[in-house]
Amino acid sequence: MASTMQDFPLTVTGILRHGTTWYSGRKVISRTADGYREISFGELGTRVAQLAHGLRQLGVSTGQRVATFMPNNQEHLEAYFAIPCMGSVLHTLNIRLAGEQIAFIANQAEDSVVLVDMSILPLFTAVLPSLTTVHTVVTVGEGDPGPLAASGKSVIRYDDLLEGQPTTYDWPELDEKSAAAMCYTSGTTGNPKGVVYSHRSTYLHSMSVNTANAIGLVDGDRVLAVVPMFHANAWGQPYAAVMAGADLLLPDKYLQAEPLVDMIELHRPTFAAAVPTIWNDVLQFLHAHPERDISSLKTVCCGGSAVPLGMMKEYEQHFGVVIRQGWGMTETSPLAALATPPPEVTGEDAWTLRASAGRVACGVEIRIVDDAGAVLPNDGKAVGEIEVRGPWITGSYYQNADNAKFHDGWLRTGDVGRVDPQGFITLTDRAKDVIKSGGEWISSVELELCIMEHPAVLEAAVVAVPDERWQERPLAAVVIKNDASSSAQELRDHLCDKVARFWLPERWTFIDEVPKTSVGKFDKKHIRSLYADGVYDVVECRD
């Protein structure tokens, strides 16, 4: 039986129209070198139309990819809307990748035009000669685009591209399943793999972000989007904020603790999102500057790697800021889970749930499977690889026939962990980081969190290293705080009553900084290779 409902597509255009029409007075505020600049959502709508006209004049056609090489600012946001709404595909290039990875990505995606921020022009200029499909570079911001001239590509300033263009655009009717944007995973193994979001997946993800069980942005909220817009759509904040009528605060390249606190103090965001490292930096800064004020912040979304419980407690108890841990990845748009305990769970039980990776979001289905692919119970005990499915989960990679990441219509996330009967997920490892000691699994993530609970420890990474007797054993790589000291023995003693005896690492190394990937995650592959190469001083510590 057919329904009588309208066949109305879910599109980014729908978000744009809703936000810029009914919330035309809301603001987009971008940090600059010496202050801030701001436009209203109404002006955003106008400029988005102008950008679409400009790109059309450059020959950008339906389905063609337009890349961005940009920090989080107003022009990046304009690209977020203009490119998908005109029927083309927004490709956010990760500016932190190595040049050869950027070239691989841009060439595979066949990017035609690239929007480049002048502040990171040298990074881009170096890679430009390798970009075989790019015909035009649009430069954003002030500065000398001279170095680009040698490339033989057309070069045009962003402001010139918009100048004199019509302020409305007759947006095309789009198939909701057509591509809206693409983003490559920053995989630590092999070439990056492309995920292509559809208009439908982006719309549904934004709606899910805005459900009250998730982040629940409302009209008048102010969202400080610290997560890079080239990283899984800045966790969906730009689209969700425009949909909800929430102001967007964009820090551009000013991601250090001080300028972030400046922006919080002056522009008073109610919500912010960033990886734990950023919040750790901000916390250290606030300790050194107790007069600074972050009281506008109510909720902070944090993820990408495990969020230390101590940091969450400190933010909540000292600053009234609720840190909400989330879980997801480029392949999941990214929101898949958020660690909000049921209201009747309080005290330490609530903190236990808060410390989990999150509770599965409505619209996402989840299961765990063993090595043989058999589904395990969600009993909070069984450990397996987490698989997800749903309308904003990827089902394949762009021009990549490797199906190892897919299993009967589910995405194999590569994360290993437990799921409890209420849908709370506890991660024990990345599948590739699992430590298998004498046939038993040791959770590197739980060891890291326990070590980081020690007051002298700033950061700790645990990786598997070869062991003659047990095949694999954990190595703990620890960063001690500037003003503190500790020892392998002290840290091992600290772990004694927290984890199983056979988990206790015998190998410890003290380092200045944990190596991280381009998106701020612990780069365990790199740590393992540094260990293999004998770069680390390793302290042996046994009973």
Added chain:
Amino acid sequence: MASTMQDFPLTVTGILRHGTTWYSGRKVISRTADGYREISFGELGTRVAQLAHGLRQLGVSTGQRVATFMPNNQEHLEAYFAIPCMGSVLHTLNIRLAGEQIAFIANQAEDSVVLVDMSILPLFTAVLPSLTTVHTVVTVGEGDPGPLAASGKSVIRYDDLLEGQPTTYDWPELDEKSAAAMCYTSGTTGNPKGVVYSHRSTYLHSMSVNTANAIGLVDGDRVLAVVPMFHANAWGQPYAAVMAGADLLLPDKYLQAEPLVDMIELHRPTFAAAVPTIWNDVLQFLHAHPERDISSLKTVCCGGSAVPLGMMKEYEQHFGVVIRQGWGMTETSPLAALATPPPEVTGEDAWTLRASAGRVACGVEIRIVDDAGAVLPNDGKAVGEIEVRGPWITGSYYQNADNAKFHDGWLRTGDVGRVDPQGFITLTDRAKDVIKSGGEWISSVELELCIMEHPAVLEAAVVAVPDERWQERPLAAVVIKNDASSSAQELRDHLCDKVARFWLPERWTFIDEVPKTSVGKFDKKHIRSLYADGVYDVVECRD
């Protein structure tokens, strides 16, 4: 360019799976003659599977309609999930319609099986002989189904249908655009018209209800669903609550103020929804019983007809309950707008927005058009018929070729009003109730609200009546409170500084009750015909 996202359908099955898996401890509490009965969401999932097996045994097949003739209770909720999830179509019959309308509806929908609550069996028995396609009646609750035997239909008790059935069901994979449920509009002119909701529209509507800018149900909320489940899916509450993990409180047929307040006091809902008449009754009851406690209620959603400002203020100031006015209709699933002011608007300005029909919800697009179909500006001044479109808006009626309600892909709502630049809708009339006096429009709705602000007035309906000089003039039909008195002159004086001079009614009639339709709206067609037939005593009052 194709996206790489999974082709994952939006279905009622997804809501069922999410709610009953991850929120298995949440409750469904139904009122009974002498108390309450309760099941968990986990048990709900089990019973839904059993009902689906039972219906399959009765021969119900994919796409076939299964009707309900039921108040709001647990079994009705079970039908809400079992029937769509098995691929059949839930058809909620309006128990308040006349027998011949019910027969028309059930026959046009070709209902195969009907679930009937024993408490309203006589209503149903009277109409059963006219139901040509129904082969089986499932009786819910205790009592003698004897009277049904004469019909020649199969009769089976609901509990017997579920008894011994498997407690899981291998739910079919469904096309999200296939029909999930149908509901007929209670049109006051012509035959009722069928709206067929899809799985997709139901899923999206539930998600929209749960966005924080809308109702935003969260895990642990308790929802008192007073709006009948046969009326536009009880405004979407059953699906939205299960999706969010919010307990559902179902009052069955006990809709009078006293049992409702009993249920609020004992089971402590945080949210409730019903038409203004119900909340008016509850308010009168609370005045007579000041010791009663409704303090658990935070938000009440109210709509179906204009919500008097005085009532909203009284609930907020005396009981801390925020009444949130909404706008929608069977054709809009029904949520299309909700009257939440921006947070920076306060005081009387906020009340003005609170008194509007609502602000357009994300996912719904809105415009107003003049008599010739030209689009008018959303300037808060222009008045026209409101048209809407979106993924949960109907685009046609079931087996009804009348396209007068559709205009270039938009639904003509039949409501007339203004839209302001922020998307707030002010209704001035139903298109068919518009009063056109000497070529100028008079808003019957605004007149009603102004009259109802007078302390002596319980209810007031204003309709157009023929006038020799002005073609049409307003007639005010007023219900005075039990313990109060007033006069046409006094009420006219009360209006003097509130509305334009030419709006002031000359014709007044004092009545015991405003005639209402089956869903509690003022039945203006009936009022006009009573006036035409000379049934009313009319007081003439001029300057």
